[in-house]
Amino acid sequence: MVLADLGRKINSALIDLSKAPVVDEKVLDALLKDICAALLASDVNVMLVQRLRNNVKKSVNINEMGGGVNKKKIIQKAVMDELFELVDPGVEPYKPVKGRPNVFMMVGLQGAGKTTTCTKLAAHYQRKGWKVALVCADTFRAGAFDQLKQNATKAKIPYYGSYTENDPVSIALEGVDKFKADRFEIIIVDTSGRHKQETELFEEMKQISAAVQPDSTIFVMDGTIGQAAESQAKAFKEAADFGSIIMTKMDGHAKGGGAISAVAASQSPVVFIGTGEHMYDLDRFEPQSFVRKMLGMGDMRDLVEK
Amino acid sequence: MFSFFKNITGQRELTTDALDPVLSDMKEHLIKKNVASDIAEHLCQSVRTSLLGKKIGNWGRVSTMVRDSMEAALKRILTPKTSLDILRDVEQAKAERRPYVISFIGVNGVGKSTNLSKVCFWLLQNNYKVLIAACDTFRSGAVEQLRVHARNLRALQTSGQGSVELFERGYGKDSAGIAKEAISFATSNHFDVVLIDTAGRMQDNEPLMRALAKLVAVNNPDKIIFVGEALVGNEAVDQLTKFNQSLKDFSGLQNPRHIDGIILTKFDTIDDKVGAALSMTYITGQPIYFVGTGQTYTDLKNLRVSHVVNRRRLC
Ligand SMILES: Nc1nc2c(ncn2[C@@H]2O[C@H](COP(=O)(O)OP(=O)(O)OP(=O)(O)O)[C@@H](O)[C@H]2O)c(=O)[nH]1
Ligand SMILES: Nc1nc2c(ncn2[C@@H]2O[C@H](COP(=O)(O)OP(=O)(O)OP(=O)(O)O)[C@@H](O)[C@H]2O)c(=O)[nH]1
Ligand SMILES: [Mg+2]
Numbered sequence: 247m248v249l250a251d252l253g254r255k256i257n258s259a260l261i262d263l264s265k266a267p268v269v270d271e272k273v274l275d276a277l278l279k280d281i282c283a284a285l286l287a288s289d290v291n292v293m294l295v296q297r298l299r300n301n302v303k304k305s306v307n308i309n310e311m312g313g314g315v316n317k318k319k320i321i322q323k324a325v326m327d328e329l330f331e332l333v334d335p336g337v338e339p340y341k342p343v344k345g346r347p348n349v350f351m352m353v354g355l356q357g358a359g360k361t362t363t364c365t366k367l368a369a370h371y372q373r374k375g376w377k378v379a380l381v382c383a384d385t386f387r388a389g390a391f392d393q394l395k396q397n398a399t400k401a402k403i404p405y406y407g408s409y410t411e412n413d414p415v416s417i418a419l420e421g422v423d424k425f426k427a428d429r430f431e432i433i434i435v436d437t438s439g440r441h442k443q444e445t446e447l448f449e450e451m452k453q454i455s456a457a458v459q460p461d462s463t464i465f466v467m468d469g470t471i472g473q474a475a476e477s478q479a480k481a482f483k484e485a486a487d488f489g490s491i492i493m494t495k496m497d498g499h500a501k502g503g504g505a506i507s508a509v510a511a512s513q514s515p516v517v518f519i520g521t522g523e524h525m526y527d528l529d530r531f532e533p534q535s536f537v538r539k540m541l542g543m544g545d546m547r548d549l550v551e552k
Numbered sequence: 553m554f555s556f557f558k559n560i561t562g563q564r565e566l567t568t569d570a571l572d573p574v575l576s577d578m579k580e581h582l583i584k585k586n587v588a589s590d591i592a593e594h595l596c597q598s599v600r601t602s603l604l605g606k607k608i609g610n611w612g613r614v615s616t617m618v619r620d621s622m623e624a625a626l627k628r629i630l631t632p633k634t635s636l637d638i639l640r641d642v643e644q645a646k647a648e649r650r651p652y653v654i655s656f657i658g659v660n661g662v663g664k665s666t667n668l669s670k671v672c673f674w675l676l677q678n679n680y681k682v683l684i685a686a687c688d689t690f691r692s693g694a695v696e697q698l699r700v701h702a703r704n705l706r707a708l709q710t711s712g713q714g715s716v717e718l719f720e721r722g723y724g725k726d727s728a729g730i731a732k733e734a735i736s737f738a739t740s741n742h743f744d745v746v747l748i749d750t751a752g753r754m755q756d757n758e759p760l761m762r763a764l765a766k767l768v769a770v771n772n773p774d775k776i777i778f779v780g781e782a783l784v785g786n787e788a789v790d791q792l793t794k795f796n797q798s799l800k801d802f803s804g805l806q807n808p809r810h811i812d813g814i815i816l817t818k819f820d821t822i823d824d825k826v827g828a829a830l831s832m833t834y835i836t837g838q839p840i841y842f843v844g845t846g847q848t849y850t851d852l853k854n855l856r857v858s859h860v861v862n863r864r865r866l867c
């Protein structure tokens with residue numbers, strides 16, 4: 247995954263730091279400049295990058311440091327802490343419970359990858375032995391039901407939807423009720439793409455949510471998104487109160503900084519990343535190990551120890 | 553002393569010290585508006601080069617000079633250098649007794665099929681006979697999606713000469729071949745325009761990029777339109793560069809094709825963060841033919857450069 251590319255840049259900035267004979271304000275500024283440039287080139291929100299810069303400067307406070315302290319170590323730790331802060335809101339995602347229905351609802355911008363991810367997620371749980379079903383509550387997009395149907399059929403997952411009913415709220419409710427009655431354990435509801443500027447569609451999303459009472463709402467976000475990520479994520483958080491994020495299309499060159507900004511904006515964790523168009527192209531995401539890997543922690547430890 | 557003399561002449565020279573802080577703010581502003589960071593950097597460097605050593609009146613403000621210079625540069629990049637008159641080109645092809653062929657290409661989920669349908673609506677309003685070629689034979693529901701659009705568009709077509717048909721061959725087949733069949737079907741049945749829908753693909757996926765280059769090489773469409781979404785950040789640069797590169801490297805042709813123009817979609821989702829318009833035109837040097845501003849057939853507009861380059865947006 248190319249998030250590693252960002253890690254490499256940050257890491258090499260930190261290695262430069264370890265080579266500097268004297269660590270003064272100038273060196274710190276140069277380091278922060280490199281790191282911030284790398285973050286901006288990865289689509290991390292401008293304000294977040296500014297905040298990271300200020301926080302590191304504040305917590306390091308280089309001018310008041312005594313001569314004896316290991317400045318490099320302190321700076322490295324401050325940078326790491328800020329990066330952790332960025333990707334890890336410290337919130338536990340919803341854990342489905344065996345033997346009872348767990349309703350998931352997928353929401354997000356148009357074309358983000360919701361429908362594709364629904365089946366990926368369903369297949370993921372099915373492989374682990376859960377009884378899983380899909381509900382298509384997208385009555386808007388042309389071919390939406392066919393898309394879900396074809397995917398579900400390929401994955402051998404029961405599905406519910408309609409070509410004639412055009413009220414997504416009633417379809418969602420019917421589908422969820424039916425699968426609940428049939429004792430399904432994981433019921434995933436797909437919804438239409440929408441954005442914050444469309445008040446009516448946001449209202450519709452709230453109604454679907456009120457009707458099916460999801461145990462977990464998941465915000466599906468395209469990993470290539472730029473600076474619009476933050477405000478859209480905030481708006482979805484407010485309207486749908488999602489509990490976690492799935493970042494899609496991470497099989498390309500994208501660095502996912504926009505989606506990372508969505509984490510910070512919504513204080514919700516990324517739980518999975520999509521890495522392709524096929525059913526199994528879904529990987530778990532662990533923020534802590536992600537940052538560690540991103541920074542090539544092996545190298546880091548060498549650096550710090552010396 | 554020196555600056556004192558300069559003062560009486562009423563002129564100062566623009567120095568690095570005066571320019572850099574202003575340019576650094578400018579760069580950050582552009583990035584905030586979703587211009588790719590490399591491009592923001594390049595633009596600021598070229599403004600810097602053009603202004604260094606220039607004289608500025610005593611009361612002139614550096615920030616104003618920088619903004620004026622940036623504004624001019626942005627307008628230059630965004631203003632189309634070629635004609636955007638597709639209808640005239642269609643007429644030309646008609647005179648040559650052949651269909652005019654447009655292919656829509658791009659990464660996954662950006663709005664290729666939807667905006668192809670909007671373009672079709674526009675062509676129908678202009679009384680053309682349109683064939684939609686369903687050449688996304690991979691993504692689930694892709695063919696049915698176009699079937700619904702064709703049906704909707706036919707239902708909307710209550711007056712005028714326009715008509716639309718869908719050419720489909722199902723899933724799993726070679727898209728270049730289907731496009732070829734569609735074009736010959738269009739030729740023998742006197743269609744005016746063929747719109748080729750293609751599957752979304754990641755720019756790094758070599759097998760899929762090869763297949764796209766083949767589709768283009770085999771069918772030599774009149775226009776290759778890259779569909780990109782206004783939401784995309786720094787990836788815009790990599791997408792366009794690699795799509796162009798693949799069309800070139802994998803074509804096997806002496807004179808390979810490149811992207812001829814852009815449709816910028818989802819413009820309704822980004823408020824004032826219009827930077828992708830700039831990133832895309834900067835990288836390709838090609839114009840934005842249309843801007844997608846919503847999910848209905850009429851949500852297809854022309855880009856107004858003055859709308860993008862103004863104080864509340866880019867500059
Ligand atoms: N390469 C890649 N493509 C993906 C991934 N996830 C989804 N896609 C593709 O992205 C495109 C859009 O996916 P959809 O699942 O239709 O998106 P959606 O959010 O349901 O779209 P709407 O319902 O129209 O809002 C399709 O071409 C998918 O195959 C991914 O992780 N990697
Ligand atoms: N808000 C908004 N949504 C759009 C616009 N253009 C397309 N969409 C939506 O974006 C989603 C994806 O559109 P598609 O046309 O299926 O995208 P695509 O590029 O053909 O997708 P693939 O074939 O899967 O790669 C759909 O929900 C469309 O309704 C636009 O200009 N504004
Ligand atoms: Mg969908």
Ligand SMILES: [Mg+2]
Binds near residue numbers: 749
């Ligand atoms: Mg499509």
